[in-house]
Each structure stands twice: as structure tokens, then as C-alpha cells.
Amino acid sequence: MTRAATAAPPAATAPAPAGRSGGTGRPRGGNALLGLLGFAAFLAVLEAVPRLGLVSADYLPPTSEIAVALNELLGEPRFWTAVTDTLRGWFLGLAIAVALGVLVGFVLGTVPVLREFTASTVEFLRPIPSVALIPLAVLLFGTDLRSVLLLVVYAAFWQVLVQVLYGVRDVDPVARDTAHTFGLGRWARIRHLLWPTALPYLLTGVRLAAAVALILAITAELIIGAPGLGNEINRAQSGGAVDSMYALIIVTGLLGVAVNVLARWLERAVLSWHPSVRGEGTP
Amino acid sequence: MLSAPAATNGTKAVVSVRSETDSQQVAKRPAASSPGGGRRIGSALGRAAWWTAAVFGLPFGLLALWWVLSADSETFYLPPLSEILASFDDVWLHSDRLAADVLPSLLRLAAGFLLAVVVGVGLGVLIGSFRRVRAFCEPVLEFLRAIPPPVLVPVLMLFAGFGNTMKVLVVLSGCVWPILLNTVEGVRAVDEVLTETCRCYGIRGPARLWHLVVRSASPQIVTGLRQALSVGIILMVISEMFAANNGLGYTIIQFQRTFAVTDMWTGILLLGLLGFLLAMLLRLFERSALHWYFGLRQSQRDDGQR
């Protein structure tokens, strides 16, 4: 827990809840029930608002109609192709970004001079919005998968890189000195000291990057017109199929939830043996 | 999220090791230790030179590299940097684009962002303060924030047409989640002892809300602001690329459609520059609003190394 908090100034999104929360030790089952109730209420409101005429059903169809449209979508091969396209762009982009981020992060992180001389460049390039690259991507690659990858990799890379840099910096100075006195070589230090320390940070980076990558993949499809869910949303909207547009949006939301759950699961699974989770157990 | 309470807990024993008497006079901790003696001035100069080289070396090196490599570029899509920079003036400064395109974009971004701050912090404090409200809202929030914000552009176009309202709403709809969720986390983690202190001393109502709840959560809120800003810029551009007749995003996409490649590149540069400047602005705000937090963290880190 404390780990993510120590990740340099307010680094990442706050990590998973646990530990010292407001109400201690109250029944969890009740919470789940309340949450279910909340979701039901949310759906009910969305159903009721257009039915009561508060909002035109042309703009916001009732939930039930969206559900029907969603059900129809699930039967269309075209939809599944779109899902596959989106996921392919997401996964490839994320994989490239993680590989690059780890490589660059470790090189920059372990060589102090390099780190010092690249800090300003990283700080400058990082906040540049990846959508600035959209016109370039269109000109260079058209509606090709490479357009999507350009945007996804650019956006996701920084998330990974910055976390890895935090992680490498977090190495316990005492442990580093110890490693020096024992004469551990460069590779041994990276394997036994840097890698275990940086791993939790890396996973946080992967989690953040996974979410960003999905957003950018769908954005690229939406704006550039690369095949995928974003493009389908665009088609549905311009074709006036409002209910399928909403159904597609819900699918992107579900994909987002799935990506989050998957990333958190990965984090927990990889770190379950890792000493850094010690913060969870001890008071 | 619980950095403050947890770390303080650990620090307690360590702090006490420092004896009262030695720190009685020196209230403020010494800043970064400076090398003493006569070498001080020389080494300070040396450090300044090193710092300058470290900060500006690579960016200028890269620009120079770009300049040289692109100098003889015949590729249509990659014009020489010299040309791009030369036309930057004409495209942005010696035209009305600054007022007609850049300013409207920034105003939409600011409006959407500030609305998101109000809504996000307000709702976040409400949801974070009451366990039941939180439990009720959590799944819905988890779902809503997982929707990639750009897909809401078509939806909001249905509701609000193509005007400024739509663009502000798009920015708002994207910015509000990181702020809201981070605020909730921050409010949940308010320290119990501080809460009890407030109860004992009759600090309640608006004073409690501000001095205890919002200030406690401010590090997380600022984290939310930072995430929201980068989402906000993206959405500003996208909403203008989608449907607009002015704005930065619109202009850039027009350049691309008319194959004005050099002009397009100046737009990309400007957008990058804006992203950087806005991030710096937020950083400045963070430095002043959270200076206590960095100090606290630093003192805990120092104690940890004793």
C-alpha cells in the first residue's frame, strides 16, 4: 500500500482499497448488496428518463432498448471483428510500450549521468498530448493499424517509463551499499536488487498504461477511422443507429473494466510472492 | 493514499530519538547540505553549469539532430525543421489564429476543467465521507470511468450539438473521473487521530470540511487534477477534430486535410508546447498548494534514513 504512495509525489492513482479505511471491519456483504442496488438504480434511472420524456428517446434510448441492440450486436460477426481489431491494437501497442519503457527506464535509471541529462526531455515530451500525432499518423499510415500503434505506444510508453524510473530510484541505499561491498556485478545488481524493487512500480505502470492504451486505441479508431470499436461507434452515430451506438459504448466500458480487473489481478498475482506486499500485512 | 498516517506511525519512534535540546534552536531543518569552505563559490558555478547542461543539453541536441537530419529532406511528410520553424511565426503569430483558434480552445478546456474540479471534488467529498454512499456508487463509478472518454463525443454531440457547450461537456465528462475517484480515495484516508482532534476541539461544519477533509485529501486531489489535465487536453483537441469551425484541433486537422504539411507540423509543435506549459502551470500550483506535503514526506524520508 505504502509503496504506491511512496512512488514519488502523488504518483499513480491510489492503489486498491484496504487497510485503514474509514469504517473498520464492517460487513462486506452489505457493501456488495448496496453496490448492486446502486447499479440497479443507475439502470432504472436511465430507463425512466427517456420513458418519462425528460430526455428525447432519440438521444438517449431506454436501457431496455440498448440491451436489445447490444444483444443483436453480439450476434454479428462484424462486431466481433471490431472487438478483435481493437484488442489487437491495444495489446500490440501496450506490449511495445512496456518493452520500450522497461528497457529505456532501466538504462536511464541505472546510469545517473544519463538520467540527469534526460530528465528535462522526459518532462518535456511526457505531457505532449498523443492526439497531436493524429494528423501525422494519418498522413504517414492512413487508417492502418500502424496509426493506432503510433498513438497507443506514445501514450502508454511514458506511463511505464516514469514508473520504472521511480522504481529504480526507490532502491534502498543500504541495500545498494551492501551490494557494492559484496562486489555484486552489474547484472547481478540489476537482477537481485533493481528488478525486485522496481517490479511493483513497473506493474503499476503497466496497469496505468493498459487503461491509457485502450483509450488511445479506441480514440484512434474513432478519429482516424482505423477498423475497430471506435470506428463502429462513428458509423452507428452517423447512420443514426443511436441504440447500437450506446450499446457499443457500453462494450467499450466493459472492455475498460475488464482491462482494469485484469491489470489488478496481474499485479496481485505477480506480487503475491513479492516482499513489497509486506506493507499490507503489518500494522 | 494512506501515506501520511502510515508513515507517521512509523516515524514516531524515530523522531523521538532526536533529542529536544539539540533541535530547540534550529527549528527548521537544514536544506540540502551545501559544501562548506572556500570551494563553495567555485563549485556552485560548476554545479550551475552542470545543471544547465543537464537540463538543456539533450533537448537542444535533439533539436539540432532533427534540424540537420531533416535539412535536405525531400520527403513530403517530413519537411526540414528550419522550414517548420520559419513558418511557425506566419501560421500562428502573424495571423489571427491565436485569438480565433488557440484562445477558444483554451477557454473551453479551462471551463470544462474547472467545472470538473467543482463537480469532482464536491461529489468526491460527499461519496468519500459516507461509507454507505460509497458502497452504493462504487460499481457505477467503476464502470463509468472505464468508458474511454472520447467515445462520449458522439453522444454529447447528440445532446448539445456542435457548439461550445458540447466541447465543454466533453472535457468535463473526461476530467471529472480522475478528480472524483482520487478525491474519494483521499477523503477515505483522512487520519483518525486528526478526525478525533477536530471533534474534541469543536471543529465542524465548513471549517472541518476545508481544514480537515479537503486539505487531507489535497495530495490525492492534485494527482487527480494532473491526470484530468492530460485527459482534458486530449478531449479538447478531439472534440474540435470531430466537429468544429475553429480551435486548435480543427485547425490542425484542416492543415492535414489540405496537405499543408509544414503548417500541420507547426500545429503539432504548438500543441506539444501547450501541453508542456499547462503541465508546468499545474506543477507550479502543486508546489505551492502541497509544499507542506513535500516537506512532510521529506522529513519522514530523512527520519527513515537515520
Place this chain on the structure above:
Amino acid sequence: MNSTALPQAGSGPLLDVRALRKVYAGRGRSVEAVRDLTFSVGAGELVCVVGPSGAGKTTLLKCIAGLLPPTSGELVLEGAPVQGPPPGMAVVFQEYGRSLFPWMTVQQNVELPLKQKKSLDKARRRQLVRDALAAVGLADVPDAYPWQLSGGMQQRVALARAVAYEPHILLMDEPFAAVDAQTRADLEDLVRSLWQRLGVTILFVTHDIDEAVYLGQRVLVLSASPTLVLDDVAIDLPAERDQLGTRSSARFGELRAKVFGQIQRAKGARPTDPAPPTDPALPADPEHADSDPADSPADVPPPRQSTDAGSR
């Protein structure tokens, strides 16, 4: 029991605790932290409460402070039952690092509670803050932040905040458990001198027998959980005390031995306690499971560990 022990000003008890009982209701199980406490504190008295770690001292204090509702029994402060934090009360917590607002300067920390008192104008408020900071020896650091100060100085700030609040009664929950010995001695003398100067009533909770005897006019000895009052020892040491002379006096030794004996008996007596109605294997004092018992000196046993200690 001994409801009128040494009322200094003769104005009757300021605080009356009658048959206080506190049971924490958990998931299906409940923990009896305080069984039956009856005592009173006269106006202007300095009473120390001492007991082994995990004796429900913090629970008792939180009940008196109105932070926890008692399960049964009565708490009367200045003639009115305690139903929430009473206005005339200030509390100094053990965790100085967590009871001061890190985003406020020393002066702002001391001033914040005063801002809630509508009757104070700005000039008076500033005056109170200045006086309080001067009284604890921190007049020269009003603009420092708490985290720039050492632990002992932070606890002085907390003390200044309490003093500036002009309470009728000051509750102190093991306030010096987490500072080093030298600082601790200074702070103890500070508490004595503030008490004598301001005439405020102080209820001082500690697990340190020496500290209790050195500071108090009376020492209430609590049993291990579920808590009872074992003894109410009058401390007949001279009013002027100093760390060296008082602590080395024969009378101090006798009193100390007496209290120590009681505590030992309390620990030894635990197995022969009448079987409590609730599960005895549970931790005595749930709050103490959270706080930091590592500071306990050697004269008291560590809190009982239990498999459920961490379950929250």
C-alpha cells in the same frame, strides 16, 4: 468509592465517572474493554491514571472525551452528562505526529480551535496563541510547520493548542509515550508548571508508574482488561517537585513501590478474575491493537497477542 478525595478548590467533583462500562460489539463477538469504573476528579486536581498496557485506558479516556459512547454507566462533567465532546475540554493525544495538521503552521494549528469560538475576537485569539506558545517555550517558531520540529516540540505544540483553548479539564492520553527520556522529563515538568499556573484540571493517562507518581496528586491504578479501579493512591509528595530531588526521595520510592505492587497484583490476579461473560481470548483494548505498544517500558507486560488482534 472515593468520590471526594482531595478536592483542591473544595468545589466538589468536576468529573464524575460512575459504573462506566464499555463493550465493543464486533462481528458476532464482543469485547469487554472496561467493566466497571467509578471515580471522580475534583476541580483543579491533577489525577494520573496508570495501568498495564491494554488496560482500556484509551477507551476510558475516549469515553470521557465524548468520542465513544459508553455501553452503560454515567459520565458527568461539570454537572452535565457527557454526550459528545464537551466544550470545556481539551485533549492531547499520544500520536503528536497525527494530531497536528501538517498543512498548518504551528500558530495556525494552535489558532484553529479558537476560531470556532465565536466569542473570541481576532486580537484576543492572537493573544491567546502567543501566550500559549510562550508558555510551552515555543514562542520563536510560530511559522514553522509541525514536521519541521522534533517529536518533543510537536507535543509541545499540541499542549499549546490545548492550553490556548482555555479548557476546564485537560485530558492527556499517554502524551509522552513516544518521546525520548530527556524530552519526557522536560515535558513532565512543563505539565506540572502549566497545571500550577493555570489551575486547570488534568486527567493524565500513562502506563509509566514513575511518571504517574511524579506528576499526580492522585494515582488511579487500573487492573488489566476488563478494567476495574484497583486503588486510588494519594500522592503526598511536596507540591514543588523536581526530577532529581523528588525522584530520589524515599517517599517517592515508597509510593512507586506501592503502585508497582498493585500493578503486579493486577497482572498476577488476572487468572483468578471472575470469569468474564465475554470471550477472554480477545484483545483487551482494540484501539491499542492499532496504536504503538512498542514504546512500553519494561515494567509493564506487552499487550496480549491474540489471533484476532488484527481482524478489523
